[in-house]
Amino acid sequence: MAIRTHRASATAATGTAEESWIEVGGLQKFYRPRRSEPTHALSDIGFTVRRGEFVSVVGPSGCGKTTLLKILAGLIPKSEGVVRISGRDVRKPIPEVGMVFQSATLLPWRTILQNVMIPAEVQGLNIATHRKRARELLSMVGLDGFEDKYPHELSGGMQQRAGICRALVHDPAVLLMDEPFGALDAMTREHMNVELLRIWRESGQTIVFVTHSISEAVFLSDRVVVLSPRPGRIAEIVPIDLGRPRDISLVSSDAAGVYVKRIREHFNGAGAID
Numbered sequence: 575m576a577i578r579t580h581r582a583s584a585t586a587a588t589g590t591a592e593e594s595w596i597e598v599g600g601l602q603k604f605y606r607p608r609r610s611e612p613t614h615a616l617s618d619i620g621f622t623v624r625r626g627e628f629v630s631v632v633g634p635s636g637c638g639k640t641t642l643l644k645i646l647a648g649l650i651p652k653s654e655g656v657v658r659i660s661g662r663d664v665r666k667p668i669p670e671v672g673m674v675f676q677s678a679t680l681l682p683w684r685t686i687l688q689n690v691m692i693p694a695e696v697q698g699l700n701i702a703t704h705r706k707r708a709r710e711l712l713s714m715v716g717l718d719g720f721e722d723k724y725p726h727e728l729s730g731g732m733q734q735r736a737g738i739c740r741a742l743v744h745d746p747a748v749l750l751m752d753e754p755f756g757a758l759d760a761m762t763r764e765h766m767n768v769e770l771l772r773i774w775r776e777s778g779q780t781i782v783f784v785t786h787s788i789s790e791a792v793f794l795s796d797r798v799v800v801l802s803p804r805p806g807r808i809a810e811i812v813p814i815d816l817g818r819p820r821d822i823s824l825v826s827s828d829a830a831g832v833y834v835k836r837i838r839e840h841f842n843g844a845g846a847i848d
């Protein structure tokens with residue numbers, strides 16, 4: 575299937591500064607609502623992501639994970655610091671980035687195929703080429719035969735898979751995922767984790783993935799960025815040296831458990847993280 579696009583250069587990445595695909599440095603974010611006190615959401619955040627890397631961000635509730643992802647997506651402005659994707663300052667949403675939210679947010683009046691096509695239509699891309707790609711992506715996530723159904727005819731997990739296809743249809747180099755499986759039951763979530771790794775392997779996107787689940791972060795990631803309670807600062811960046819490809823049995827392995835324990839130690843007493 576002709577989905578593979580970004581992987582060739584990804585495997586060549588060795589982590590030198592020039593190969594950083596996403597760069598964040600000295601990032602500060604204050605929310606300044608008109609009628610209340612400012613909130614210091616992020617403090618001096620700095621990390622890089624290599625091309626083709628899978629990086630997760632974990633931290634207690636309210637530490638600024640969604641804020642960080644929205645700044646990376648160009649949806650909200652930073653207060654200070656550097657945020658670059660592929661060497662360019664991020665100031666507004668850019669076509670190189672796809673975003674997946676906690677709920678699939680499919681438009682109920684559009685079919686699954688029409689929903690997946692939205693980014694291609696908005697960006698004025700070739701419709702025929704991208705419709706073919708949309709069908710290939712839907713097939714890759716097991717949604718053959720559902721192209722002409724409406725969102726309410728699909729389960730939550732199926733809608734979320736369609737949401738991932740929509741984020742991938744214009745072949746973005748970067749995929750930003752905000753708790754994409756948070757609303758799913760445990761079994762569907764495990765299945766989606768395996769599915770996501772398969773999609774990532776085949777498409778070669780660079781992924782930044784926000785989650786409340788430490789074990790999910792360990793299972794999926796090359797590295798885990800651990801944030802402190804608000805204002806979110808980097809507590810630690812943990813490389814996950816568990817080899818690939820990964821099988822779901824890894825989740826309950828001793829090797830994964832060591833990483834989960836190490837990350838959880840940052841949150842003893844902070845609550846709101848599993």
Ligand SMILES: Nc1ncnc2c1ncn2[C@@H]1O[C@H](COP(=O)(O)OP(=O)(O)OP(=O)(O)O)[C@@H](O)[C@H]1O
Nearest residue numbers: 605607613615634635636637638639640641642804
């Ligand atoms: N639009 C906004 N205006 C003012 N404050 C905001 C706004 N959005 C977020 N905040 C505040 O910024 C802080 C970080 O919020 P954010 O949603 O980024 O955290 P989070 O780590 O994603 O939380 P959770 O894990 O609960 O989803 C919180 O204190 C939140 O109340």
